Amino acid sequence: MLETRDLHVTLGRREILRGLGFTASPGTVTAIIGPNGSGKTTLLRALTGEVPYRGRISLNGHDIARTPGPRLAAFRAVLAQETHVAFPFTAAEIVRLGLEAGIGAHDPTLPERLLAEVDLPGYGPRPYHDLSGGEQARVQLARVLAQARQPVTPQGPGWLMLDEPVASLDIAHQLLVMRLAQRFARAGGGVIMVLHDLNLTAMVADRVLLMAGGRLAARGTPAEVLADTVLQAAFGCAIRANTPPRTGPWVLPQSVLADS
């Protein structure tokens, strides 16, 4: 269980998170959405202990401000928006960085298997820096999956925290990543991810947190949050959401022309 209470984050002189609280259960996918600068990434960085915060965050019952990093790393893996790699590692070596931190037996074929899962079969020996942006993003995802390869760990449910995991991916690979996240949750783990694509959110999220101005503007199921008035108020543009009974909601921005 992830529980947060009365969360405040101040970076420099600016208060980015201005008091928010929510809970997320293992076995579900929680999507954090909201306009640029609303505090999505800061919220994720607070949840992973990267920025100092006031308030309380507990993950599987551990107060994350007081839990040593290595213990958290045993059941929580984090994908940053961008990762710069300093040295000429191969794709397999990057994935193995996730493995070394995790627990369990060292299976030498695991990096290649994980690379195949993110649709990079046979990419293990290739230099990371020679890959395209989308391929690099998937190598990093494979590393995160290596660290969180057990959806349920001896320390409780595993957690995936992903900051815009599909930002540099084509549509097929966006769906692939969503499937992997959903599979992790269905197997008993918890997924928290920042997303920009409202339709992917509608497809994959069990719970949606809509942020605006450092607070939660709305929370609930996709059908509850992805509604015309809610979205228009948060994003400040004309959006139509449609919720056919069979497929769940889909969201369409109104034409730029119609907006003016």
Add this chain to the structure above:
Amino acid sequence: MVALAPPSPGLARPDPRRVTLLLALATLLLALLSLGTGAAGLGPAELLSAWADEGLDRRAQVILWDIRLPRLALGLMVGAALAVSGALMQGLFRNPLADPGIVGVGAGAGLGAVLAIVLGGLLPAGVAAFVGAHLVPLAAFLGGWVATLLLYRVATRGGRTSVATMLLAGIALGALAGALTGILVYLADDRQLRDLTFWGMGSLAGASWPRIGASLPLILPVLVLSPLLARGLNALALGEAQAAHLGIAVERVKRFAILGVAAAAGAAVAVAGGIGFVGIVVPHLLRLLGGPDHRHILPQAALLGGGLLVGADMIARSLVAPAELPIGIVTACLGAPVFLWILLRRKGGMGL
């Protein structure tokens, strides 16, 4: 599911254990060659035959035990210390251009050495007699440590060390140490000027068993224990935040790496003066050879660094025999072109 371009051929990296073994053999060979090289004209063949027959005569024994062996041991030690320190710094700063000098060891040690050379005569007679010939190395070592600790303090707030602050503060500290050194150079007389010029170019000529005994306790633990930081340094290649998410105790890795470099590089500079390029070039070559995994690079750097310095020392001793060149000149002449070559062959970006 998705159409794929056929994967381009990957990297075929040599087995790291074989690389290590090869480096060990090469270093051993260089060491034996170095024992047979020197101004006394005692060649490897003579040494071997003397050994095989009835043992060495008195003169050969002195040359071997009191001159060549300590010099060989010091070369291996100093080269290993500089190369391992370079690998640690590059890993910590995530920058293939970092070297031990970055933590202020060079600037501080230089200032300490110059202080000792120029103002050493002002010491009370009792202290001077006690420290004796070790005054310059001692001052250099203390200077290196003071500079490192100062930088570390400046860059550390609330238990977190900012690597970027350390780098920038190091530039400021280097400038300050340079200015102070300039004042001392201005005050120095001709003999002192000569001494400090040669100190700056580095030399293994001061090798002696007591000096080795004094620096070994600082260098050996760093060489032996540095592989314990390998996993942390590998993860740091992804950035500090990512390394922490992977479960690395990042602050501890930083602290140990900085203190280890201050100890090993500080001791190396103290006993051998300013020897450049070993710390930068050796980790580079190893990364080209077998990849950037610090688990292999750290032990291999000790071997290659030691072997390289012993080789450079052989060149320094034989090029203008019976005199000898300062070894720093040789390492710069060898290292700078290699370094340029590495820079030119990289295809772009920071993909070193």
